[in-house]
Amino acid sequence: MSTPSKISPTTLAKLAKLGIHHRADLLLHLPLRYEDETHLTPIADAQLGMTVQVQGVITHSEVMFRPRRSLVCRLMEGHEELTLRFLNFYPSQQKQLAVGKQIRAIGEVRMGYFGLEMVHPKCRAADDDTPLQQSLTPIYPTTAGLAQPVLRKLINNALETIPLTDTLPAPLLKKLKLADFGDSLRLLHNPEADVSATELEEHNHAAWRRIKFDELLAQQLSMRVHHRERSKRIAPALPPHQKLTAALLKKLPFKLTSAQQKVWKEIAHDLALAHPMQRLLLGDVGSGKTIVAALAALQAIENGYQVAFMAPTEILAEQHYLKLSEWLVPLGITPVWLSGSLKKKDKTAAAERIATGDTLLAIGTHALFQASVEFNRLGLVIVDEQHKFGVQQRLELRNKGKTETNTLLPPSRGKAGMGVESLSTQASTPSLTLPDGTTSQSTKPASGQVAGYLHGGGNIHEPHQLMMSATPIPRTLAMSYYADLDVSVIDELPPGRTPIVTKLVSDARRDEVFERVRAACLAGRQAYWVCPLIEESDALEVELQNAIETHQQLTEALPELKVGLAHGRLPSAEKAAVMAAFKAGELHLLVATTVIEVGVDVPNASLMVIDHAERMGLAQLHQLRGRVGRGAAESMCVLLFMQPLSELARERLKVIYENTDGFVIAQQDLQLRGPGELLGARQSGVAMLRFADLTEDEDLLEQARLSADELLRNAPDVARAHLHRWMANKHDFLQV
Ligand code: ADP
Ligand code: MG
Secondary structure, three states: OOOOOOOOOHHHHHHHHOOEEEEEHHHHHOOOOOOOOOOOHHHHHOOOEEEEEEEEEEEEEEEEEEOEEEEEEEEEEEEEEEEEEEOOOOOHHHHOOOOOOOEEEEEEEEEEEEEEEEEEEEEOOOOOOOOOOOOOOEEEOOOOOOOHHHHOOOOOOHHHOOOOOOOOOOOHHHOOOOOOOOHHHHHHHHHHHHOOOHHHHOOOOOHHHHHHHHHHHHHHHHHHHHHHHHOOOOOOOOOOOOHHHHHHHHHHHOOOHHHHHHHHHHHHHHOOOOOOOOOEEEOOOOOOOHHHHHHHHHHHHHOOOOOEEEOHHHHHHHHHHHHHHHHHHOOOOOEEEEEEOOOOHHHHHHHHHHOOOOOOEEEEEEHHOOOOOOOOOEEEEEEEEHHHHHHHHHHHHHHHHHOOOOOOOOOOOOOOOOOOHHHHHOOOOEEEEOOOOOOOOOOOOOHHHHHHHHHOOOOOOOOOOEEEOOOOOOHHHHHHHOOOOOEEEEEOOOOOOOOOEEEEHHHHHHHHHHHHHHHHOOOOEEEEEEOOOOOOOOOOHHHHHHHHHHHHHHHHHHHOEEEEEEOOOHHHHHHHHHHHHHHHHOOEEEOOHHHOOOOOOOOOOOEEEEHHHHHHHHHHHHHHHHHOOOOOOEEEEEHHHHHOOOOOHHHHHHHHOOOOOOOHHHHHHHHOOHHHHHHHHHHOOOOOOOOOOOOHHHHHHHHHHHHHHHHHHOOOHHHHHHHHHHOOOOOOOOOO
């Protein structure tokens, strides 16, 4: 393979910005759109809205100052004329467009002051002998200072020099009616004049289908390989002894629902195996995941192993701490509490108890997994609302469990604190960052890793992981991003819940909502009033201000009620005190920012008002609504919205009004927002699919899934070659 002609360091830096680190990356840097310079359109035929290439003579060229400084030229062909307008221009352009010059211009035809015009057309000197382009001209995603022709040249060079042999066998391609890989790439980069630009741009063309299929297949393969590799890794076997777990079940004031029993059985079975469990426990808000987590914790504790129970916010972690203390202290298990806001002295004391193994259950925020906390015998990690955590935190967590006995971490994995970015750019070890934050070295594990395990004499293990989420995962996501996890679903709510009535109320009728709150509270119930999170740079200030003002407004409007306020800026002791007072029934109404979004459990609260509901996402609305309807009383959720509503906001409110099933809501959410946001990928840095679109390519995903299975079973070499092309093609450096 020939090395490319020297690329300057500046260009390399620009390419890196585009995610192009290796020559092979150029192949998959695909055009955003195309310009058609393969034929000329007579000016007479150029119509409004069309993007066309025309040719003619400049008959007029003038800098005008009204309505703003611009260069205005007339282009004439026969008797037909077209105006060309440039708002920013260089003297060189003025020269190029001087009267008498013959040029070709390509651009969209619009209506201007002087009839049809093109604004900022791309122009070049040309006469009748200038040849036309043979293929559509690709326009690539690029970055400032990296011109299209430079990118085009680099890409074409890569296309010519890198072998594009197909990784997939012909019978498979035939069966799935897929195009050849090399043909597809060549076509996408340089489509013939007669290929439909629309099909290309909308990613419907057969060439696009092939690329999308390949991408999905690689994803499926790596997930599958990762899943298999897990069965080679070692975890402590934690078989059920039915002592502590049975004791807890006996003391509970309720019976597990059959859905809870089913998932508990699945988890208990996994824990007993000597391979790390990686199970996602899905259950709608209020379905009772906490008790299942407590049982899992007890099974580990029964075996003398430690458990770390982590939640994304202090409030939620604290709820778990209180709930689990209530359940477990009578059984002789006293959890230790660890959060970032503890005083240094208390933190050190907690870390000490964790390190000595004095405590078997640690509950807290991700402070639990900071470098200064070392576990003695960590057997199980439980993560609540796992989608709220970024990849990095989950990565730290897995490493944490290992450091316990394994000081020989594989060289490619740092201790806690290593950034996700550094993983993905660590090109020397072909690695793939998976959505659960682990790194798959699927094709061949780095030798350091193997040595590390062996050196420990088989004594090295990692903890089991139980991840919980109330954000249901639509089928397509479950099939792709979570394909390496085992999933348990709690698909029924505990009995005795009355359905929640949802009302949509315009802010103009705010007073009526006040009355409703008054009536509910005077009848002995409690209510939440949620102020929205504001997604701007000064978000916290505005949000705080909002909450304080709303609190004041409600206190004045409802003098006979006791109204509390909880927001993200309160010191955690105060926040906890307000929550405790609300829980104890000492407050009628709790005004809160979305800090209560996850996990708050106050069965007597039966009314939820969500202010500015139009600003909130579907998952958030669903979670908030789930805070009520936990007791026997009829519950209501009032969504207060401000007019006018955007199209998206209207759509979202309609979905939440019409549906109560979290799975249906998540599916709609996926359609409205796309998978990136649903996964919280923005903060987590999950490598998203670049080409395939899970909302549109479900059929391809299904085919990729089946093919991945088949290839791994019957043609592992093909699977390896395919993974290599898509995931591990990282040794062909641009620089060398
Ligand atoms: P989530 O799944 O949202 O975390 P929780 O674990 O907080 O739900 O449970 C919600 C409420 O339901 C709690 O008050 C819990 O004690 C109660 N609960 C859980 N399981 C049952 C059950 N089988 N029967 C009755 N109540 C239950
Ligand atoms: Mg919960």
